[in-house]
Amino acid sequence: MIPGSTRMVFLPDPRPMPSNFFSTVKTIYEATLEDGFSMWKRMKERMTPTDIVMWLIGGGMLALIIWGSTATLIAGRYTAHHWFDFMVFGLAQGSIYALIAMGYTMVYGILRMINFAHSEVFMSGPYTAYFVAAFFYSSGFLDQQPIISLLAIFLVSMSVSTLIAVLLERIAYRPLRNAPRLVPLITAIGASFFLQYTFRGLYGSGFQAYPVVKILEGEWAFWDFRILKFQAVVIVAAALLMAALYTFIQRTRVGKAIRAVSEDKEASSLMGIDIDRMIVTTFVIGGMAAGAAGVLYALMFKQVHFSMGFIPGIKAFTAAVLGGIGNIPGAMLGGIFLGLVESVGPSLFLDGLGIVAPYQLKDAIAFTMLVLVLIFRPTGILGEKLAVKKA
Amino acid sequence: MLEVENIHAYYGHIHALKEVSLTVEKGEIVTLIGANGAGKSTTLKTISGLLRPRKGSIRLDGEDLIRYAPHEIVVKGIVQVPEGRRIFGRLTVMENLEMGAFSCPDRRLNSANLERVFNLFPRLEERRNQVGGTLSGGEQQMLATGRALMANPRVLLMDEPSMGLAPVLVDSIFDTIRQLHASGTTILLVEQNARMALQVATRGYVLQTGTVVLSDTAENLRRNEMVRQAYLGES
């Protein structure tokens, strides 16, 4: 017998049926009024003074944003071309955030911890690959074989970042798997500093200028719009990587197993899934994405430094939170959204308010967003409820 | 086939299993009954390697299993349908079943197993692309059982498959267990529904506060005065 095949039985309404149209309307009206009133009462009961202050702050920010944007658009200081450039830059920057955010979100998904040392996973790759790039540049190979050189740079960067990510998991996090959640968090921060100063010791404390790749200089024209080549390459490369990563997680056996382990470790192990291996694989994927993002970052900003991971790291973390931490498509969207808001926002929101040099406030915008999301919607924009059902 | 000998298991200082021994022979359904907190789930967890016993041995066809990790024990052929079903709520029915087959790389065997599961639970085939979390309780139990069958169990451990289900569904779960038994699957069944469990089982063990207090054929247990009073609700 197939269970669940019984049908729903509709019971007759116990309320007396109104006899004419007006009384029907009246009944509905009264019912609505009652519902509305009780809802208001319930809301009033639940509202605390903090809530009210929070909502006032939120409303105030929103009003400022609308006011600023309207003023900017009316002033008309920026042309369509300006906005287009902002958008492309934002998209490029955002794709990089998105790639880094994958690491945060996936590690959170599987271990329920924020890997604060992920910014150093991001830094270690491109910083190491810098030496390869510099060698190619000085030997002239970079100009002769730019594609091969770029591939080699990516390969080195991704390998180093992956190696660092795996070592982190193995040395710093695995022994603490069953410790209270604060412990690995503190360890992560410690590991972050340790790695920064290790790389400072290894490679020096100065800024290193990444060599210019000639084929990525200049711009492509689309009709009336121009797009910087390196920005286009960053966007396309990041999009391809994210598509590959998403397909891997969605379609492959190992990708599905990673999702299973993220949901329920014990049940996964009862299905024959080696949990440690899936966790390592997660760190490998995050490391590869961060290493690739690092090269894209270096191509865009043309320099590397031992503390270069800090700001993009926090931004990517913000992106992951924006998208709902643990949620992979959320992290991608969150990254791109943050990149766009950061590049379009200062001119759009702040210029109209008469703020001088608004572009210097882009970090402030990003972190204001982080705080707002954490206050109003801690589950992120894509709002997946993270069930805290630990046995 | 499966021999558990004098195991002692602890949660911190709590001595949850005290000298538990049981055996399951090939083709048998053995049931483990007992009140809440008697240690039934703990016994299954220990067999599956989720909990390491401090003393005693667990052997499958003579091979000691204690040194293996949970996922390796699945490869050895002991597969558990855990208490509360524990299906992957965000994975689809198909993906859940694939996870069951994770340790089994043989594609032909997997598709044969899938066919078997779909024959047993046609409902799962209809819902193959639905996300696990949206299945009804009965369907989730089918999925949990199907998922375990995908791993080719030599011994299937089932922890309270009838828990929280309506009486009609409980009947259908026990029908399934009978069918599995008829097709030669060896089962160790943990149940609070002692009446039903003793009807399908060949032998049974009664667990009380971490100790086996009785073990006999199911028929004798059904007649036993103590079992009738304490677990069958008869006077």
Ligand SMILES: Nc1ncnc2c1ncn2[C@@H]1O[C@H](COP(=O)(O)OP(=O)(O)OP(=O)(O)O)[C@@H](O)[C@H]1O
């Ligand atoms: N993770 C745990 N930590 C500490 N004590 C535990 C844990 N799990 C179970 N126990 C204790 O071990 C004893 C046996 O628990 P177990 O879950 O094996 O009982 P059970 O027979 O399966 O009960 P039920 O029928 O309610 O499922 C209980 O006293 C329980 O409180």
Ligand SMILES: [Mg+2]
């Ligand atoms: Mg139990």
